[in-house]
Amino acid sequence: SQKIEQNSEALNIQEGKTATLTCNYTNYSPAYLQWYRQDPGRGPVFLLLIRENEKEKRKERLKVTFDTTLKQSLFHITASQPADSATYLCAPLRLESYNTDKLIFGTGTRLQVFP
Amino acid sequence: GAGVSQSPRYKVAKRGQDVALRCDPISGHVSLFWYQQALGQGPEFLTYFQNEAQLDKSGLPSDRFFAERPEGSVSTLKIQRTQQEDSAVYLCASSGYRGREQYFGPGTRLTVT
Secondary structure, three states, X not given: OOEEEEOOOOEEEEOOOOEEEEEEEXXXXXXXXXXXXXOOOOOOEEXXXXXXXXXXXXXXXXXXXXXXXXXXXXXXXXXXXXXXXXXXXXXXXXXXXXXXXXXXXXOOEXXXXXX | OOOOEEEXXXXXXXXXXXXXXXXXOOOOOOEEEEEEEOOOXXXXXXXXXXXXXXXXXXXXOOOOEEEEOOOOOOEEEEEOOOOHXXXXXXXXXXXXXXXXXXXXXXXXXXXXX
């Protein structure tokens, strides 16, 4: 069955440093991979989408890479700030023939940025 | 514009009771999804609608769970004869295009006592 693994332990870093979160997947080949941010008591919020033919995608302080050979995506936040503290979820997506866009999420990695 | 809204935000049900959870998606969004999120876990897919058609219900855990979207906009997730293991946050999401980002509501936290 499809499996997505993210760092289960919280990632604690100092303000100003770069945070790197990992997403590994097995048993399928996604066409896209999405990253979401989730704050306590709230629904996930979309951050970035990267396609299988894209190696890297950037948006402001965020950068995502997608290595289909390693079956891995890395999510980077540069110049991290305490406001970046949240849980980050990855969701590889394969457009199935039966027409569903369901997302299969990893367990998420909790990021804590200390001042 | 308004995002995805869900009601109620919190629901406490006694074991065996039926509950109904409502989702108002973003206007014009064709796709609507329901997910279940347990504490400390990522959301898990329950069911998917394209307009009023329920195209995928592979994630519904039992026949006690039922979802509908009769007019292709508002959706209701119904859980019959609730059990303690149904306690979770139920998230609704909508999307305007296939393969694109999903917009999530704040969720309904269901506690079954």
